[in-house]
Amino acid sequence: xxxxxxxxxxxxxxxxxxxxxxxxxxxxxxxxxxxxxxxxxxxxxxxxxxxxxxxxxxxxxxxxxxxxxxxxxxxxxxxxxxxxxxxxxxxxxxxxxxxxxxxxxxxxxxxxxxxxxxxxxxxxxxxxxxxxxxxxxxxxxxxxxxxxxxxxxxxxxxxxxxxxxxxxxxxxxxxxxxxxxxxxxxxxxxxxxxxxxxxxxxxxxxxxxxxxxxxxxxxxxxxxxxxxxxxxxxxxxxxxxxxxxxxxxxxxxxxxxxxxxxxxxxxxxxxxxxxxxxxxxxxxxxxxxxxxxxxxxxxxxxxxxxxxxxxxxxxxxxxxxxxxxxxxxxxxxxxxxxxxxxxxxxxxxxxxxxxxxxxxxxxxxxxxxxxxxxxxxxxxxxxxxxxxxxxxxxxxxxxxxxxxxxxxxxxxxxxxxxxxxxxxxxxxxxxxxxxxxxxxxxxxxxxxxxxxxxxxxxxxxxxxxxxxxxxxxxxxxxxxxxxxxxxxxx
Amino acid sequence: xxxxxxxxxxxxxxxxxxxxxxxxxxxxxxxxxxxxxxxxxxxxxxxxxxxxxxxxxxxxxxxxxxxxxxxxxxxxxxxxxxxxxxxxxxxxxxxxxxxxxxxxxxxxxxxxxxxxxxxxxxxxxxxxxxxxxxxxxxxxxxxxxxxxxxxxxxxxxxxxxxxxxxxxxxxxxxxxxxxxxxxxxxxxxxxxxxxxxxxxxxxxxxxxxxxxxxxxxxxxxxxxxxxxxxxxxxxxxxxxxxxxxxxxxxxxxxxxxxxxxxxxxxxxxxxxxxxxxxxxxxxxxxxxxxxxxxxxxxxxxxxxxxxxxxxxxxxxxxxxxxxxxxxxxxxxxxxxxxxxxxxxxxxxxxxxxxxxxxxxxxxxxxxxxxxxxxxxxxxxxxxxxxxxxxxxxxxxxxxxxxxxxxxxxxxxxxxxxxxxxxxxxxxxxxxxxxxxxxxxxxxxxxxxxxxxxxxxxxxxxxxxxxxxxxxxxxxxxxxxxxxxxxxxxxxxxxx
Numbered sequence: 001x002x003x004x005x006x007x008x009x010x011x012x013x014x015x016x017x018x019x020x021x022x023x024x025x026x027x028x029x030x031x032x033x034x035x036x037x038x039x040x041x042x043x044x045x046x047x048x049x050x051x052x053x054x055x056x057x058x059x060x061x062x063x064x065x066x067x068x069x070x071x072x073x074x075x076x077x078x079x080x081x082x083x084x085x086x087x088x089x090x091x092x093x094x095x096x097x098x099x100x101x102x103x104x105x106x107x108x109x110x111x112x113x114x115x116x117x118x119x120x121x122x123x124x125x126x127x128x129x130x131x132x133x134x135x136x137x138x139x140x141x142x143x144x145x146x147x148x149x150x151x152x153x154x155x156x157x158x159x160x161x162x163x164x165x166x167x168x169x170x171x172x173x174x175x176x177x178x179x180x181x182x183x184x185x186x187x188x189x190x191x192x193x194x195x196x197x198x199x200x201x202x203x204x205x206x207x208x209x210x211x212x213x214x215x216x217x218x219x220x221x222x223x224x225x226x227x228x229x230x231x232x233x234x235x236x237x238x239x240x241x242x243x244x245x246x247x248x249x250x251x252x253x254x255x256x257x258x259x260x261x262x263x264x265x266x267x268x269x270x271x272x273x274x275x276x277x278x279x280x281x282x283x284x285x286x287x288x289x290x291x292x293x294x295x296x297x298x299x300x301x302x303x304x305x306x307x308x309x310x311x312x313x314x315x316x317x318x319x320x321x322x323x324x325x326x327x328x329x330x331x332x333x334x335x336x337x338x339x340x341x342x343x344x345x346x347x348x349x350x351x352x353x354x355x356x357x358x359x360x361x362x363x364x365x366x367x368x369x370x371x372x373x374x375x376x377x378x379x380x381x382x383x384x385x386x387x388x389x390x391x392x393x394x395x396x397x398x399x400x401x402x403x404x405x406x407x408x409x410x411x412x413x414x415x416x417x418x419x420x421x422x423x424x425x426x427x428x429x430x431x432x433x434x435x436x437x438x439x440x441x442x443x444x445x446x447x448x449x450x451x452x453x454x455x456x457x458x459x460x461x462x463x464x465x466x467x468x469x470x471x472x473x474x475x476x477x478x479x480x481x482x483x484x485x486x487x488x489x490x
Numbered sequence: 491x492x493x494x495x496x497x498x499x500x501x502x503x504x505x506x507x508x509x510x511x512x513x514x515x516x517x518x519x520x521x522x523x524x525x526x527x528x529x530x531x532x533x534x535x536x537x538x539x540x541x542x543x544x545x546x547x548x549x550x551x552x553x554x555x556x557x558x559x560x561x562x563x564x565x566x567x568x569x570x571x572x573x574x575x576x577x578x579x580x581x582x583x584x585x586x587x588x589x590x591x592x593x594x595x596x597x598x599x600x601x602x603x604x605x606x607x608x609x610x611x612x613x614x615x616x617x618x619x620x621x622x623x624x625x626x627x628x629x630x631x632x633x634x635x636x637x638x639x640x641x642x643x644x645x646x647x648x649x650x651x652x653x654x655x656x657x658x659x660x661x662x663x664x665x666x667x668x669x670x671x672x673x674x675x676x677x678x679x680x681x682x683x684x685x686x687x688x689x690x691x692x693x694x695x696x697x698x699x700x701x702x703x704x705x706x707x708x709x710x711x712x713x714x715x716x717x718x719x720x721x722x723x724x725x726x727x728x729x730x731x732x733x734x735x736x737x738x739x740x741x742x743x744x745x746x747x748x749x750x751x752x753x754x755x756x757x758x759x760x761x762x763x764x765x766x767x768x769x770x771x772x773x774x775x776x777x778x779x780x781x782x783x784x785x786x787x788x789x790x791x792x793x794x795x796x797x798x799x800x801x802x803x804x805x806x807x808x809x810x811x812x813x814x815x816x817x818x819x820x821x822x823x824x825x826x827x828x829x830x831x832x833x834x835x836x837x838x839x840x841x842x843x844x845x846x847x848x849x850x851x852x853x854x855x856x857x858x859x860x861x862x863x864x865x866x867x868x869x870x871x872x873x874x875x876x877x878x879x880x881x882x883x884x885x886x887x888x889x890x891x892x893x894x895x896x897x898x899x900x901x902x903x904x905x906x907x908x909x910x911x912x913x914x915x916x917x918x919x920x921x922x923x924x925x926x927x928x929x930x931x932x933x934x935x936x937x938x939x940x941x942x943x944x945x946x947x948x949x950x951x952x953x954x955x956x957x958x959x960x961x962x963x964x965x966x967x968x969x970x971x972x973x974x975x976x977x978x979x980x981x982x983x984x985x
Binding site for chain 1: 551552553554555594616619620623624626646654657661665667692695
């Protein structure tokens with residue numbers, strides 16, 4: 001029986017589980033027309049969960065701990081991802097409340113299950129939190145499955161829309177295959193070391209036979225790569241993003257990706273790296289391939305969600321630079337800084353796409369023509385997000401790229417080629433991101449009626465926009481936060 | 491004070507977003523620009539020509555990474571700051587009649603002004619890089635929205651080309667940062683430390699990173715292909731700023747960063763870079779001569795003139811480590827910096843001159859379509875002739891002083907290369923004289939009978955620039971004194 005005191009450190013997780021159940025209860029009580037109330041409760045509850053998380057961070061001064069027989073990590077790294085998952089989920093739910101109202105006007109997109117949607121998102125966010133903190137293969141497998149199962153349902157949420165059904169089914173089939181491979185990798189790793197604890201594996205991994213370890217790593221990478229949409233496990237991304245409800249696509253590209261990276265880093269850097277395998281080169285190659293493939297395939301896209309999907313693949317490549325550069329003051333926190341800033345401008349871009357999609361009923365980039373006159377604020381924010389995705393100062397995206405390039409250069413001059421690949425890819429990506437700006441600002445509008453966003457979605461947009469600009473101009477607090485978080489990663 | 495000057499235009503730009511009345515928007519734009527110019531003049535009064543870096547303002551910004559907000563002025567940046575201020579104000583005056591999306595237009599011009607000023611005064615590489623990149627965005631929109639028929643192509647080409655260079659420079663900056671002890675982005679402390687002096691392999695990588703960025707901006711042959719497109723398609727004010735100031739960002743970078751930070755590597759490749767500069771000089775002049783479009787003609791003459799600047803910089807680099815050639819190197823650098831200012835003033839006015847005839851009068855830029863304009867538009871002809879003669883380097887005007895100093899200096903370092911460059915001057919002279927002949931002389935073309943001469947607004951924009959060409963052509967000393975202190979310091983550090 002674990003000590004009761006350990007339960008207190010689980011306060012955020014317990015509260016999230018309770019919140020999900022509360023939402024299901026609230027959903028029973030409110031009428032069909034006012035399901036948004038469930039969303040508001042969810043946002044409030046998620047923000048409330050930041051309190052125990054903050055308390056946990058404050059109580060952590062002494063250093064990292066592991067509870068429940070070494071299966072669950074309580075360290076700055078896990079807390080960082082708790083904050084990230086909570087913020088991302090809250091923003092996505094904030095944006096969803098309006099998305100559903102707008103979608104209800106189109107019969108094929110109407111959903112009778114709005115209340116459950118928010119509960120599912122909260123449960124997914126619980127899964128993300130658990131993923132980032134798992135220090136044991138079994139808990140890892142369970143939390144990944146929790147995230148996957150809820151995500152499959154969310155991707156196929158618009159039952160009347162065939163594309164959404166296609167997205168759900170595709171995501172499920174790919175996901176199930178990736179999970180199966182990953183579990184096989186887990187079992188090999190267990191067979192080699194005789195333990196499921198990542199930290200015990202780290203001590204024993206140097207003595208195990210190399211070929212078997214490599215097979216295990218490759219199989220596990222299939223599972224993690226699926227979650228972070230890394231090449232060659234990326235094929236599902238464009239179809240799922242295109243078909244899924246836009247807020248869900250936003251959530252997958254930020255939440256699942258971040259948690260996937262947390263797991264990847266914990267497994268690769270903690271458990272596998274001591275074996276002496278050349279993990280850095282492997283990750284660097286995967287990073288370069290993801291960047292190039294994602295960017296080159298994004299170039300011809302006309303659908304904004306498909307374009308953002310390929311951009312998400314290329315950003316996975318950029319974040320992998322941070323994994324390759326792990327070690328050293330920049331390298332340890334590079335991934336965290338990138339993921340945190342990436343959350344805001346990616347969510348923002350998806351929110352604009354959601355708003356336009358709901359208003360115009362189209363996700364085609366040419367239909368963004370003249371947006372600067374139809375909705376100046378909206379166009380400005382979208383331009384900001386696009387420049388941030390490219391990495392043009394003074395946006396958060398620039399600082400993230402700057403920081404992650406610095407991490408690679410600091411790590412070793414041998415990674416200069418990877419930085420060069422990143423530079424080339426930034427330039428390639430400019431072309432398709434500016435394509436959106438071009439449509440909004442350079443082309444005349446087909447129909448000059450103004451576009452106004454509903455209030456909750458607008459609030460979510462301005463929050464992400466302000467964060468994009470502020471984190472670009474004054475990233476100091478974020479660096480401090482990320483550095484303390486990475487210091488505690490044992 | 492310096493920061494006030496720096497952010498005044500941006501503040502004005504944000505303020506005017508809240509207004510609807512076109513008169514108010516124009517007034518705020520011009521007011522903010524002029525106020526910033528006024529502060530610059532006050533700073534000029536406080537500037538000590540014999541001092542080094544001065545009027546420095548510093549604040550902590552992102553201490554965990556060693557980034558600070560530091561700005562300052564010296565003899566290299568001050569003339570370029572003044573040039574920026576004058577050309578920006580003049581561009582706003584010239585753009586008085588713009589009506590299409592006026593608010594965005596003025597906002598972008600003011601944002602651009604702050605960004606350009608920032609590049610010249612920033613003394614922290616992170617800050618410098620932010621301003622450097624921010625210049626791209628407004629220019630992209632200025633070309634893309636208010637440009638000519640092929641505006642979209644020109645705008646994205648400009649953006650892509652310069653971004654390649656910028657990111658290469660970012661890698662160079664990071665290499666410097668990680669080899670400094672303690673790690674810092676502070677420019678002066680990096681110059682003092684010479685962090686890459688011990689590792690020539692990395693220094694070479696970093697040098698070429700910086701080189702790519704600056705060479706694309708200058709633009710040096712063979713990186714110049716974005717320039718004719720961007721210049722021709724940009725609206726007149728955009729061309730003025732592009733040619734007058736943005737090209738100087740590149741040469742400024744060479745003098746401010748490449749020369750003091752990587753002297754050994756720069757010397758190693760100085761002859762190669764001088765040859766590229768010569769190719770730019772001769773190629774620019776020849777291609778310019780072949781142009782039928784007046785705007786393209788002026789654009790290619792920029793490639794030629796920026797070649798002179800690079801020749802002077804390369805001469806200074808080649809003289810590294812040879813105290814005997816220090817005097818020649820200083821002269822060449824003085825000429826190069828003087829040419830930056832001169833080219834800004836001269837080519838800025840030439841683009842406006844083209845705009846005067848194209849935007850509001852003839853709506854054509856074909857050199858051969860005119861003829862005999864001299865009798866019809868006497869004031870316009872006079873101003874154009876002075877500007878073109880200044881551009882071809884006629885003694886008594888600003889261009890001559892610059893080119894004379896450049897060739898004088900580089901002759902002392904590499905005589906053969908310098909002598910080859912003189913060919914360019916001859917071609918440029920022929921080109922401009924032939925242009926004057928085709929447009930203003932000969933029998934009047936009856937098609938242009940109804941054209942009006944310059945109006946007040948155009949005179950307000952053009953006369954100060956032409957006056958500067960004559961004044962600094964006859965009496966360059968005050969300007970040269972400011973430049974010389976800074977350049978002597980650069981060369982002294984190189985010895």
